[in-house]
Amino acid sequence: MHRCFIEKQHWSGSCATPSPAEAHHICHVLRARDGESVRLFDGTGTEATALLHIAEGSVRLEIQALNPPSERGLDIVLIQAILKGNRMDWLIEKATELGVSRIVPVITKRVIPRGSDDGGSQKQERWQRIAVSAAKQCGTPWLPVIDPPTALESAIHAAVSGGPVLVGALAGNPRSLAAEIDRWRPQAVGRIAIVIGPEGDLTPEETDALLEAGCIPVSFGTLVLRAETAALFAISALGCMLNRR
Known part of the structure; x- marks a missing residue:
C-alpha cells in the first residue's frame, strides 16, 4: 500500500488534503488510482488508512481508519x-x-x-x-x-x-x-x-x-x-x- 505524507494541519475530520507537491507525487509518481486505499502519516506519530479520490485534477483523501499516535521512545x-x-x-x-x-x-x-x-x-x-x-x-x-x-x-x-x-x-x-x-x-x-x-x-x-x-x-x-x-x-x-x- 502506498504511503503519503500530509501535515497534521491539513487533516480535517475524516478528510485530508495533500499539498500540491504530494498530490503530484500521488498521481504522477505513484500513479495511484481513484478509489485506491493508501496509508497516511503526519510525521508526528499518527497514521491512517484512507480512500483516494481523484477528480478534475484535485486530490482528496477520505480517512477510513485512524491509528492512535505511536510512542517514539528515546x-x-x-x-x-x-x-x-x-x-x-x-x-x-x-x-x-x-x-x-x-x-x-x-x-x-x-x-x-x-x-x-x-x-x-x-x-x-x-x-x-x-x-x-x-x-x-x-x-x-x-x-x-x-x-x-x-x-x-x-x-x-x-x-x-x-x-x-x-x-x-x-x-x-x-x-x-x-x-x-x-x-x-x-x-x-x-x-x-x-x-x-x-x-x-x-x-x-x-x-x-x-x-x-x-x-x-x-x-x-x-x-x-x-x-x-x-x-x-x-x-x-x-x-x-x-x-x-
Missing part, C-alpha cells in the same frame, strides 16, 4: 557538522530511517560553505524533502525536526540544557560509547544528543569549548570512521541500547 538529537557534497543528504536519509528526533546541522571551522543560501533555508527545505522520502520508504510515522544551519556554539548552548550531550572524540582520553551507554541505561533518560564533527574533525579549540560546556567525550573504537559512519554508528548504538519502546 529522543536522539544529532548535532552534525555539515558534510561535503551529497554526504549530508545521505546522512539525513539514513538518520531518519534510524529514528532520530532532531537533526541540527552546524557550521564549524572546518566546514566549507558552498554557494549562497539565504540563511540555509534552501538546504533545510531539501533535507526535509529527503527526510519525508526516507520516512515513506521505511514505514516510520515520525519525521525528525531539521533545524536550519547554525553555529556550533549556539547549538550546544541550546542542547546542554535538555539532557546529556555526547561528542565523538578522536583525541584525549574519551570513554567508550558502550561504557557511557551503560552509565545512562539505569536512568530515565528521555533525550540524548550526539555531536559529530566534519571531515577532519573538530578543531582542538572547538573540542575544548564543548567539554567546558558540559559535553561528554566518547570514543567509537580504535578505527577512524568517516563522519557519516560515526554518526550512524552512534545513533544505532544509542537507539538499540537505550530505547525503551
